Amino acid sequence: MNYRIDYCIIKHILIVYTGKFKRINVMNSLNVVMPERNFLFMGKKAKLILCVILSIVILCGCTSGNRPVNTPGLNSTGKTFSIVTSFYPMYLFARSIANNIDNVTVTNMAPPQTGCLHDYTIRPGDMKLLEKADVFIINGAGIENFIQEVAHQLPLLKVVEASKGIQLLKNNANAETEFNPHIWVSPSGAIKQVNNIADSLVALDPGNADLYKRNSADLIIRLNDLKSRMDSELKTIKNRNIVTFHEAFNYFAKDFNLNIVALIESTPDRQPSPNEIIATIKTIRDTGTKAIFTEPQYSADAASTISRETGAKIYVLDPIVTGTDSPPLDDYFTKMNKNLEQLKEALK
Numbered sequence: 001m002n003y004r005i006d007y008c009i010i011k012h013i014l015i016v017y018t019g020k021f022k023r024i025n026v027m028n029s030l031n032v033v034m035p036e037r038n039f040l041f042m043g044k045k046a047k048l049i050l051c052v053i054l055s056i057v058i059l060c061g062c063t064s065g066n067r068p069v070n071t072p073g074l075n076s077t078g079k080t081f082s083i084v085t086s087f088y089p090m091y092l093f094a095r096s097i098a099n100n101i102d103n104v105t106v107t108n109m110a111p112p113q114t115g116c117l118h119d120y121t122i123r124p125g126d127m128k129l130l131e132k133a134d135v136f137i138i139n140g141a142g143i144e145n146f147i148q149e150v151a152h153q154l155p156l157l158k159v160v161e162a163s164k165g166i167q168l169l170k171n172n173a174n175a176e177t178e179f180n181p182h183i184w185v186s187p188s189g190a191i192k193q194v195n196n197i198a199d200s201l202v203a204l205d206p207g208n209a210d211l212y213k214r215n216s217a218d219l220i221i222r223l224n225d226l227k228s229r230m231d232s233e234l235k236t237i238k239n240r241n242i243v244t245f246h247e248a249f250n251y252f253a254k255d256f257n258l259n260i261v262a263l264i265e266s267t268p269d270r271q272p273s274p275n276e277i278i279a280t281i282k283t284i285r286d287t288g289t290k291a292i293f294t295e296p297q298y299s300a301d302a303a304s305t306i307s308r309e310t311g312a313k314i315y316v317l318d319p320i321v322t323g324t325d326s327p328p329l330d331d332y333f334t335k336m337n338k339n340l341e342q343l344k345e346a347l348k
């Protein structure tokens, strides 16, 4: 409710009414002049009329068709809407979609240095955070392997899967999971995930629907621009063969028609065996691959060995899974632009 306007209306009515009240008393047979604006000395009829007028004013304020004015920290139901995200890329998307909405908070669960959540073990503090959440936004597609445990302990928690309805790529045969969860690394995948997250927030927090829609539309315009620019700048490269660190870039490679000939770590967080390194060296030689891409979150030791043996140069591609506690809103774009520069340099 817009309290400032309602207060003004009430004040105005009181002034008008007490003026009339004074006249009534002056005219009465006892000729007693009542103190102005003193409710205690009003007659019963006068009190009743005043109460009716105040009730009408308050009801009109509550039922007016105007969108409620946001009070910082509160929404139309008098409560903050609390969004918790599972890890860094979901945090970036949700923060942009909820940007500048006073009564919505976005908190990231996994520390921003965690990286991909492949082997993440949920901590007691995480459960405490989720107990107070109105919604938990996850990537899905199997990367949050703790989600069953969360659902078991907090059966009423609303969980939104950003990857819902998106066609998943299959992982290589050695991977721990059947499907590849790294959808956010591709700009077209990111667009679908942003749409999914925004649609869910609109449904769960309808009081802020217009703001979620406006913010997500802005974000999607920027993602589409990024994709178009990357498309045009990567269109002319000659050698499209690359080696990536783990299977984080499969959707990205599909977007831009790149050919991932080998992975340095076929299972995330497990160092490659000597036989796997030998096999990767052979593949690089056989395919004439010139570039190996490491990730800033992982050691480049195995990549260095492979580079020395093959002459393929090392570059860095960032799957955008780490950052600071309060990252800039456009961190996804900053890192994707760096990825584009690395690819252009590596594959020219």
Ligand SMILES: [Zn+2]
Residues within 6 Å of the ligand: 116, 117, 118, 182, 246, 247, 248, 268
């Ligand atoms: Zn990963």
